[in-house]
Amino acid sequence: MTAEIICVGTELLLGDILNTNAQFLSRELAELGISVLHQHVIGDNPQRLRELVAQAAARSDLLVFSGGLGPTEDDLTKETVAQAFGDTLAFDAAEWDKIVAFFARTNRTPTENNRKQAMVPVRGHKIPNDHGTAPGAWFEDGRGHCAVLMPGVPREMKAMWAEQIRPALEQRQNCTIHSHTLRVLGGESSIASKVAPLFASANPTAAIYCKTGECEIRVTARAATAAQAETACTERLAEFRAILGDAAYDVDVPGLEYTVVRLLREKGLHAATAESCTGGLVAQRLTGVPGASEVFGYGFVTYAETAKQKLLGVDPALIRRWNVVSGPVAVAMAFGAAAASGAELAVGITGIAGPGGALPGKPVGTVYLTGADARTGTGWLQRLALSGYGERAVIRARAALYALDMLRRMALALPVPGALPVTSATPAETIDL
Amino acid sequence: MTAEIICVGTELLLGDILNTNAQFLSRELAELGISVLHQHVIGDNPQRLRELVAQAAARSDLLVFSGGLGPTEDDLTKETVAQAFGDTLAFDAAEWDKIVAFFARTNRTPTENNRKQAMVPVRGHKIPNDHGTAPGAWFEDGRGHCAVLMPGVPREMKAMWAEQIRPALEQRQNCTIHSHTLRVLGGESSIASKVAPLFASANPTAAIYCKTGECEIRVTARAATAAQAETACTERLAEFRAILGDAAYDVDVPGLEYTVVRLLREKGLHAATAESCTGGLVAQRLTGVPGASEVFGYGFVTYAETAKQKLLGVDPALIRRWNVVSGPVAVAMAFGAAAASGAELAVGITGIAGPGGALPGKPVGTVYLTGADARTGTGWLQRLALSGYGERAVIRARAALYALDMLRRMALALPVPGALPVTSATPAETIDL
Numbered sequence: 001m002t003a004e005i006i007c008v009g010t011e012l013l014l015g016d017i018l019n020t021n022a023q024f025l026s027r028e029l030a031e032l033g034i035s036v037l038h039q040h041v042i043g044d045n046p047q048r049l050r051e052l053v054a055q056a057a058a059r060s061d062l063l064v065f066s067g068g069l070g071p072t073e074d075d076l077t078k079e080t081v082a083q084a085f086g087d088t089l090a091f092d093a094a095e096w097d098k099i100v101a102f103f104a105r106t107n108r109t110p111t112e113n114n115r116k117q118a119m120v121p122v123r124g125h126k127i128p129n130d131h132g133t134a135p136g137a138w139f140e141d142g143r144g145h146c147a148v149l150m151p152g153v154p155r156e157m158k159a160m161w162a163e164q165i166r167p168a169l170e171q172r173q174n175c176t177i178h179s180h181t182l183r184v185l186g187g188e189s190s191i192a193s194k195v196a197p198l199f200a201s202a203n204p205t206a207a208i209y210c211k212t213g214e215c216e217i218r219v220t221a222r223a224a225t226a227a228q229a230e231t232a233c234t235e236r237l238a239e240f241r242a243i244l245g246d247a248a249y250d251v252d253v254p255g256l257e258y259t260v261v262r263l264l265r266e267k268g269l270h271a272a273t274a275e276s277c278t279g280g281l282v283a284q285r286l287t288g289v290p291g292a293s294e295v296f297g298y299g300f301v302t303y304a305e306t307a308k309q310k311l312l313g314v315d316p317a318l319i320r321r322w323n324v325v326s327g328p329v330a331v332a333m334a335f336g337a338a339a340a341s342g343a344e345l346a347v348g349i350t351g352i353a354g355p356g357g358a359l360p361g362k363p364v365g366t367v368y369l370t371g372a373d374a375r376t377g378t379g380w381l382q383r384l385a386l387s388g389y390g391e392r393a394v395i396r397a398r399a400a401l402y403a404l405d406m407l408r409r410m411a412l413a414l415p416v417p418g419a420l421p422v423t424s425a426t427p428a429e430t431i432d433l
Numbered sequence: 434m435t436a437e438i439i440c441v442g443t444e445l446l447l448g449d450i451l452n453t454n455a456q457f458l459s460r461e462l463a464e465l466g467i468s469v470l471h472q473h474v475i476g477d478n479p480q481r482l483r484e485l486v487a488q489a490a491a492r493s494d495l496l497v498f499s500g501g502l503g504p505t506e507d508d509l510t511k512e513t514v515a516q517a518f519g520d521t522l523a524f525d526a527a528e529w530d531k532i533v534a535f536f537a538r539t540n541r542t543p544t545e546n547n548r549k550q551a552m553v554p555v556r557g558h559k560i561p562n563d564h565g566t567a568p569g570a571w572f573e574d575g576r577g578h579c580a581v582l583m584p585g586v587p588r589e590m591k592a593m594w595a596e597q598i599r600p601a602l603e604q605r606q607n608c609t610i611h612s613h614t615l616r617v618l619g620g621e622s623s624i625a626s627k628v629a630p631l632f633a634s635a636n637p638t639a640a641i642y643c644k645t646g647e648c649e650i651r652v653t654a655r656a657a658t659a660a661q662a663e664t665a666c667t668e669r670l671a672e673f674r675a676i677l678g679d680a681a682y683d684v685d686v687p688g689l690e691y692t693v694v695r696l697l698r699e700k701g702l703h704a705a706t707a708e709s710c711t712g713g714l715v716a717q718r719l720t721g722v723p724g725a726s727e728v729f730g731y732g733f734v735t736y737a738e739t740a741k742q743k744l745l746g747v748d749p750a751l752i753r754r755w756n757v758v759s760g761p762v763a764v765a766m767a768f769g770a771a772a773a774s775g776a777e778l779a780v781g782i783t784g785i786a787g788p789g790g791a792l793p794g795k796p797v798g799t800v801y802l803t804g805a806d807a808r809t810g811t812g813w814l815q816r817l818a819l820s821g822y823g824e825r826a827v828i829r830a831r832a833a834l835y836a837l838d839m840l841r842r843m844a845l846a847l848p849v850p851g852a853l854p855v856t857s858a859t860p861a862e863t864i865d866l
Contacts, residue, residue: 013469015459016640019452022474026448036446037481041455041472048470207449273734279720280713283734287712290788290825292736299734301716307731307774311744341740355723392723
């Protein structure tokens with residue numbers, strides 16, 4: 001099956017908004033095994049709309065529209081598509097009642113224009129909209145081609161897609177589809193090369209999406225039943241995890257901080273943060289997780305040297321001797337944060353986020369990260385070279401990601417690749433990396 | 434002049450990446466006074482590409498392409514457009530040398546396929562790419578229609594646009610264009626209603642873009658000379674500022690934290706943060722600004738009650754009596770942070786970010802924010818009702834924005850709308866808002 005996505009809206013043509021609907025629909029259609037050959041954005045001009053619909057309907061099996069269902073006279077998408085698919089529209093009293101009720105709830109009265117929104121296909125059918133005023137529409141011509149019209153507001157469009165359109169298309173494709181997303185630390189090229197054969201599979205499919213310092217691998221299985229699809233997904237995820245090892249940190253979570261908070265809670269542990277160059281980014285990510293207060297109580301943003309001394313007990317002589325951006329200072333920060341907070345685990349981060357501040361032998365992007373475990377007095381020290389990433393924001397984001405991973409690995413008692421084992425008493429001269 | 438934007442790339446059709454290029458180009462073309470009537474995304478299929486180019490070239494004055502300039506055999510965009518515009522391509526030795534040198538810098542050797550990238554228009558002209566391997570191309574037919582081909586990588590595309598294409602189009606449009614962006618705190622509807630007449634102007638134009646808790650107003654002036662365009666922009670910005678007052682906080686800055694850091698530096702002031710529900714978000718935004726260390730030394734993320742007590746000196750009896758989410762605790766946090774850090778200005782933030790944790794009379798989204806000025810012992814207390822915004826992330830982001838604005842207003846000695854004047858000695862029972 002081939003498809004075209006048509007987004008209707010002047011605000012898209014003016015660049016006032018980003019077309020996230022097109023990406024969402026493309027991804028979803030790809031998962032359904034439907035090939036998207038064209039995406040279009042077009043305004044409310046009837047002539048141009050008519051030409052585009054005629055072309056698209058002639059060459060593709062499925063047209064997916066978002067936008068153009070509004071109440072104004074310019075919104076002619078439904079009328080135009082009806083005509084192209086040899087259908088007509090009729091007033092639907094039940095939809096009109098819903099629109100009137102929707103307005104009443106927000107103390108408004110619909111205008112005569114809104115009646116347009118209650119017009120529904122005669123041969124095709126309406127698609128209920130439980131999240132807004134305008135119903136969607138489904139048209140079919142005699143040749144098995146069809147067109148689906150949805151609202152342009154992303155929230156309404158996504159809900160209508162998930163609740164009504166996607167299930168109908170699954171039925172048409174005669175299958176059920178399940179997806180899960182595995183999150184993996186590392187860059188796309190290094191990950192993709194390890195698991196390349198698994199990406200070649202036609203079912204389940206796997207797609208990789210690159211984020212800062214990590215990737216998402218989305219595995220999608222098509223099968224006759226939900227249970228079969230779920231099993232196929234789970235088995236494929238296990239294959240990915242077997243190859244990727246502990247760089248693959250979780251499934252279906254929004255980010256690493258969710259995994260860290262869950263692990264700390266499961267293990268009955270608490271974490272504290274001592275941040276210099278990341279300036280509160282690690283604390284902010286941890287506290288972004290609902291319920292983080294169970295496992296996180298203290299975050300120290302020690303940007304000034306006196307703050308490192310007063311709040312974390314870092315010896316000023318240590319800073320003078322080794323520089324504030326150094327292994328010995330990171331170690332003192334992490335163990336100092338654990339002591340000051342009473343948390344079992346703590347991270348200390350000091351580095352040069354740039355653009356200024358480079359030191360001899362320590363370019364912008366040099367970051368020292370320590371994880372301290374107060375239960376054993378042991379920990380890890382890692383020197384990160386994030387110089388290649390240029391931007392201050394990216395260097396900080398990557399350093400924060402490494403810090404979260406340090407907490408994850410300590411909670412799971414996993415080794416930290418590329419890090420040196422340390423204790424609070426390790427002599428400074430041995431950790432001047 | 435009318436234009437169509439054509440983005441070439443299978444990864445866009447699969448939804449692997451978001452099409453930010455189309456939005457960027459739409460906005461830029463709108464500013465140039467060029468009407469964008471269509472946006473398309475298409476893959477590397479020669480037949481479909483040929484059809485689309487023929488249609489677009491027949492109906493629009495300008496075709497703007499991004500993507501399709503890669504070295505593989507599939508990348509046929511340049512060849513297809515050359516044919517449609519009655520042009521041919523020839524090997525350009527200088528471009529080839531640049532490609533070889535580019536590869537050499539990264540220790541690689543170009544393949545035979547890369548020679549394709551050194552093919553340039555014979556009647557049209559090449560467009561140098563100073564940020565990647567493939568040069569762009571500019572084609573003209575005999576009727577004044579033209580096509581511009583740029584790389585798909587957003588960084589390369591934007592640089593080529595700004596350095597080469599936009600100036601050429603300005604010349605063609607016989608004008609110079611200047612833009613400035615005013616940032617304004619508040620929601621789109623309240624801002625837009627105040628300044629509606631200014632949006633009706635045809636030159637300078639103004640467009641409003643909504644962000645969390647604030648809006649950008651982009652003012653664009655077209656004029657014969659750069660000086661005239663700049664003057665027209667400046668005058669229009671002054672009109673906006675006169676109406677919007679001190680909610681309009683700065684021009685051409687990435688965000689409020691940049692304004693705060695600049696003001697603190699100008700006034701020789703320092704700021705400290707004491708954050709509970711925002712969990713380090715304010716500190717993280719301040720330290721995201723290069724050079725923030727001059728004005729920011731101490732950030733306290735006091736998620737636990739003991740942290741508020743130990744680090745900020747908040748009396749546990751105060752918390753027991755008024756609850757940790759209360760006016761008296763916010764005031765104690767802010768003055769405690771100022772005292773513990775030695776900073777002249779400090780903010781204290783305690784609230785309920787949700788989804789759990791609602792209290793009688795204090796729904797999710799209730800946030801107490803205090804600004805303290807250690808020089809005078811005075812400050813402000815504000816109770817924010819962010820309940821309508823639902824999501825934890827949005828409540829935290831809005832609370833952080835208010836905290837940054839509190840710092841801005843204190844640095845400028847501006848009053849804080851809706852806030853109560855307090856001192857460190859204000860009796861708690863009078864500030865239980």
